Amino acid sequence: MPISQKLLKFINSAKIKYEPIEHRTVYTAYDKAATLRVPQKIIAKTLVVKLEKTLALVLIPANKNLDIQKLKKIANVKKVDFIKEAWMKKNLKGVKVGAIPPFGNLWGLPTFADKTLLKEPKIIINAGDYNWSIKITPAVFKKLIPNLVIGSFSTPKK
Numbered sequence: 824m825p826i827s828q829k830l831l832k833f834i835n836s837a838k839i840k841y842e843p844i845e846h847r848t849v850y851t852a853y854d855k856a857a858t859l860r861v862p863q864k865i866i867a868k869t870l871v872v873k874l875e876k877t878l879a880l881v882l883i884p885a886n887k888n889l890d891i892q893k894l895k896k897i898a899n900v901k902k903v904d905f906i907k908e909a910w911m912k913k914n915l916k917g918v919k920v921g922a923i924p925p926f927g928n929l930w931g932l933p934t935f936a937d938k939t940l941l942k943e944p945k946i947i948i949n950a951g952d953y954n955w956s957i958k959i960t961p962a963v964f965k966k967l968i969p970n971l972v973i974g975s976f977s978t979p980k981k
Contacts, residue, residue, distance in 0.1 A: 825845075825952060825954070825955055826843055826950040826951060826952060826955045826957070827917045827918045827924065827950065827951030827952065828917060829916075829917045829918075829929060829951075830917075830918070830924045830926070830929065830950060830951050830957075833926065833929055833967075834957075834967065837966070837967055839959075839963045839966065839967065840959075840960075840963060841957050841958065841959045841963065842957065842958040842959075843950065843955060843956075843957055844859065844947065844955065844956045844957065844958055845954060845955055846858050846859055846954060846955070846956065847954070848953045848954050849953060849954075850921050850953060851921075852866045852867070852868040852885030853885055855885070855947070855956065856885050859947065859956075861947065862886075863884065863885035863886035864884045864885070864886050864939070864940070864943060865884070865940075865943045865945060865946050865947055866884065866885035866946075866947050867882050867883070867884065867885070867925055867940055867946050867947065867948045867949070868882070868883050868884070868885055869881070869882055869923045869924065869925040869948070869949050870882075870883065870889060870905065871905070871906040871910075871911055871915075871923065872889075872894070872903055872904065872905055872906060873902075873903070873904040873905075873906055874894075874898045874900045874902075874903055875900045875901065875902050877900075877933065878906065878932050879898070879927060879932055879933045879934065879935060880923070880925055880926075880927040880932055880933070880934045880935070881894065881934075881935045881936075881937075881976070882925045882934065882935065882936040882937060882940060882948075883937045883940065883976070883977040884937065884939055884940045884977065886979070886980060887937065887939070887977035887978060887979055887980060888977065888978050888979075888980055888981075889976065889977060889978075890976050890977055890978040891903045893974070893975060893976040893977075893978075894935070894974075894976040897935065897972065897974040897975075897976055898935070898972075908920045911923065914930070915930060917951060918949075918951035918952075919951060919952055919953060921953070922949045922950065922951055922952050922953050922955075923949055923951070924948060924949050924950060924951050924957075925948050925949065925964075926967060926968060927968070928967075928968055928969075928970075933970065933972065934968050934970075934971050934972065935971075935972045935973075935974065935976070936964070936965075936968075936971055936972070936973050937973075937974070937975065937976055937977040938973050938974060938975055939975070939977060940961070940977075941961040941964070941965070941973060942961070943961065944960070945958055945959065945960055946958070946959060946960075946961055946964065947959075948964070
């Protein structure tokens with residue numbers, strides 16, 4: 824399965840510039856960076872989290888980990904949990920677990936993006952498949968998600 828049809832319809836209807844990238848099968852953002860021979864800081868990891876009772880997508884660079892305390896503060900919640908793969912398979916149709924595109928608006932979910940990622944000239948995001956990604960500018964990414972929450976909630980990997 825190449826790029827998710829739902830995603831293609833969404834980005835093509837917005838008439839934005841993007842570059843589809845085909846690559847060998849990868850299951851992690853770290854492997855994607857190594858395969859594409861690009862710095863990890865431009866590869867976006869999409870995390871699906873539960874902010875108390877609300878589900879959300881969180882985007883951070885591959886070279887960082889999620890700082891749950893900082894996310895709690897930005898989201899104004901007391902509890903953050905990671906969503907189980909079984910839920911993702913059942914509810915995020917048309918995309919593969921671990922390759923979820925970072926557009927929460929495709930599923931009616933809020934989207935949070937770490938500001939360090941959005942400082943890069945170009946970022947590489949998931950396209951719904953283990954063999955495809957999309958290169959896009961942060962400005963275009965922000966345009967696609969009008970209610971994007973931008974903040975600082977990642978921490979360097981140890």
